[in-house]
Amino acid sequence: MEDNKIIEHLKKEYEKIDVKQEGVFIMKKSIEQAKKENKNDKIKYVSVACIAGLATFIALPNLSPNIAMAMSKIPVIGKIVDVVTINDYSDKDKNISVEAPVAKDATNNEQLEELNATTDSYIKMITEQFKKDFAEGDNKSLDITYDVITDNEKLFSLKINGLEVNASGYMFSKIYNVDKNTGNILELKDIFKEDSDYINIISEDIKRQMKDQMANDESKTYFLDVDIPTGNFEKINENQNFYFNQDNNLVICFDEYEVAPGSMGAVEFIIPTDVIKDILK
Numbered sequence: 001m002e003d004n005k006i007i008e009h010l011k012k013e014y015e016k017i018d019v020k021q022e023g024v025f026i027m028k029k030s031i032e033q034a035k036k037e038n039k040n041d042k043i044k045y046v047s048v049a050c051i052a053g054l055a056t057f058i059a060l061p062n063l064s065p066n067i068a069m070a071m072s073k074i075p076v077i078g079k080i081v082d083v084v085t086i087n088d089y090s091d092k093d094k095n096i097s098v099e100a101p102v103a104k105d106a107t108n109n110e111q112l113e114e115l116n117a118t119t120d121s122y123i124k125m126i127t128e129q130f131k132k133d134f135a136e137g138d139n140k141s142l143d144i145t146y147d148v149i150t151d152n153e154k155l156f157s158l159k160i161n162g163l164e165v166n167a168s169g170y171m172f173s174k175i176y177n178v179d180k181n182t183g184n185i186l187e188l189k190d191i192f193k194e195d196s197d198y199i200n201i202i203s204e205d206i207k208r209q210m211k212d213q214m215a216n217d218e219s220k221t222y223f224l225d226v227d228i229p230t231g232n233f234e235k236i237n238e239n240q241n242f243y244f245n246q247d248n249n250l251v252i253c254f255d256e257y258e259v260a261p262g263s264m265g266a267v268e269f270i271i272p273t274d275v276i277k278d279i280l281k
Contacts, residue, residue: 081105081112081156083148095134095141096127101158111183115176118185119160122174126162140166149243154180157243171256171266175241187239191250196279202252203235205275210259222260233259249273 082104100123103112123144130142143163150157156178164170177186192198210222210233223233241253250271254260260267 081148081151083146083158085146096130096144097142098123098127098144099146100144101146101160103156103158105183111180112178114183114185115156115158115178119158119176122160130164138166140164149175150177150245155186155244156180159243168262169256170262173241173253173255173266175243175253177243188236188242189238191281192276192279193281198276198279199235199238201276201279202240202250202271203233205271206236206252206269207233209269221264245270250276 083101084104085099086102087098087100101119103115105112126144127142134140141164143165145161147159147161148157149159158176158178160174160176162172162174164172178184179186189198207224210224213220214222214224223231226232236252241255243251243253245251250273252269252271254267256262256264256266
């Protein structure tokens with residue numbers, strides 16, 4: 001179906017929609033985003049964004065399969081998860097600044113209820129602990145933000161970033177990976193075959209990468225073969241932070257100071273597909 005026919009069909013569906021205030025807000029967001037992303041083709045894509053934004057977020061469950069398929073071919077529609085920010089946790093008296101995410105699924109909001117409840121609980125835990133540790137007069141602050149790091153047909157990954165500053169800074173993160181087919185939050189063990197030795201297989205490859213980096217770059221330092229044996233990196237945790245990058249490679253993530261000095265910051269390691277291909281589900 002040609003673009004003009006798609007748009008005409010969507011217009012007819014749109015005319016049947018009872019537009020609520022939330023829909024108007026989302027429509028405006030879609031228009032503004034389209035303006036930013038398509039400066040050289042404003043008229044065509046802004047019109048499509050206006051109609052498709054409403055249809056996608058408000059009426060998609062009521063549309064026919066043909067319309068849904070047609071919408072997927074419109075260039076400005078790429079994401080099927082939208083994330084908005086709330087600031088309910090901000091507390092100026094305690095030097096806390098939080099951007100708390102709320103994820104919305106275009107086709108089934110209930111699928112992301114577990115994610116939203118889990119991230120909400122995690123942020124509350126971090127902020128409440130900070131308040132307990134905070135003493136009057138402390139020059140201490142907590143900053144929490146988030147990033148969407150993966151959003152494809154199969155997986156949605158949301159990263160909560162934390163920065164606690166008290167003389168020096170400490171960066172930490174928590175990554176939530178959602179299986180879009182089930183809505184379940186995946187842990188690292190869930191992507192591997194049962195009883196597979198994924199912990200040691202991945203850990204050994206990370207050690208190899210650490211040694212290679214240190215041999216090739218004097219500025220790189222990791223906790224390997226240090227004088228204090230308990231400080232050495234031995235293996236990843238059972239549910240180590242992870243995500244899949246744009247090339248569909250597994251990326252293992254560590255917080256600051258977890259496997260390297262603070263000068264290295266928070267570090268990540270891309271695990272070659274050949275290393276884990278035989279144990280992936």
